[in-house]
Amino acid sequence: MKKIHKSNLLTTILCTLIVGVSLYFLYDVFYFQTYGTKTYYDYLLSINSPECKLSNFQLFKDQSNYYCGDGTLTLGAIDTLQIGQEYTISFVLKSEGKNYAVDYPIIYDSDCTYSLDNNDIRKDLKSIDSIKLNIVDSNNDIVYSKKVKQHAIQAIYCFNKEYRIENACISKDFMRLGYLTTTNEDIIQQYPYISLEYRYLKDEKGDEEDDNNYVVFKKISGLSKDYVNIQNYETYEHDQESRGSLLDKKLSVVIIFSNEKGETFTFKMDFTNEAGE
């Protein structure tokens, strides 16, 4: 090998080593920035009818997690069902033209609430087109059927040093309000009454400190012991067509604790898209 070739080779190898070492040390940052977690779907399922109420049932899949369930189903008086009989609640998930069932066996009783646990038998489905709820009797006949409403949701977070709204999420026309948790448990004895006012900013350019610049879309009042550190989920259906998408709104909540003496403790917290501790 000629001398000039040797020096060229050495210079190129040196440059390659520098670039190679940079590639090695920057790989983690590159991977983190490039390959984010892919969420296949995230739905909150609901049925709101007098004879059947489904709430808090989540259907979620990303590259490493899957949930299907963790909700409750309340069945009212349904003519086609007989009290004391065994039935199967079957969620029929339609994916790519095929139907897949997720079953929960129950014994029917009027006005009974059933807890639907997490069930991962359909975790391989990568998309969900529509969902139907069927109640099937022991002869495999469908005795009740209802279309399930799917809300494509995203998680939102709301917290300060002592208080946090857990498991809140929104879609364009729906919000699961979450529930209040606190590290200060004395607040329940000190202030037995609570009021939570969920609101959004009316005019984004307006004064954020002005209370008249907010639309209160949901107000919850009750005993502190029923709403603090208790998984008591409530939902809100939003009229997207006349009021615009909830996803574009700046959401916040005003929490008012009060007692019999007329003393109050009020504070507000903003909802954000970023989780924090």
Next chain:
Amino acid sequence: MKKVKLLHLKWILQMRQVNSMNDYLLKIKKDFIIVYLARNGIVTFLIALLSFGYDISTYYEISFLGSIPRIFLNSIYTSMYFVLVWIFNYLIFEIYKIIADSYDRTEHFIINFMFKEHHYSIHWLLYIMIIILLVMVIFSPLPSLFKYDMILMFIFMILRSIKQIYKNRL
């Protein structure tokens, strides 16, 4: 007299056309030379683009074309890493060229044969080394992005050495 003047004018116009044609051809030739000189840079860029595009499209289950904005518009770190991989490819190819060209001048590990009145020489050790490296890369725990990139680079190296066999025939 008028006719002579007209003919003269026509001749001038024709000459101008020929000159502009020559300029045009010269420009094309220059452009071609630039592309020819930059051919290794262009091919190593395409190799990096194919590897990134394929890896990202497999990960997100999207089309190859859909993955391209994710390389250049998603994050500055992704774009920067792409450029680094491109430079890395170029440097690896330069090292290969220097080694292969020096090796072409030696008389060891050669297969000589005649084909259609031409004498060809194949330095077979080079191919064996490339194939061994290729197998090592495929079975190594390297991230898939680098595996695709290296496989394409080895294919490019083999194509270049085949071109050299044709070029150096006697």
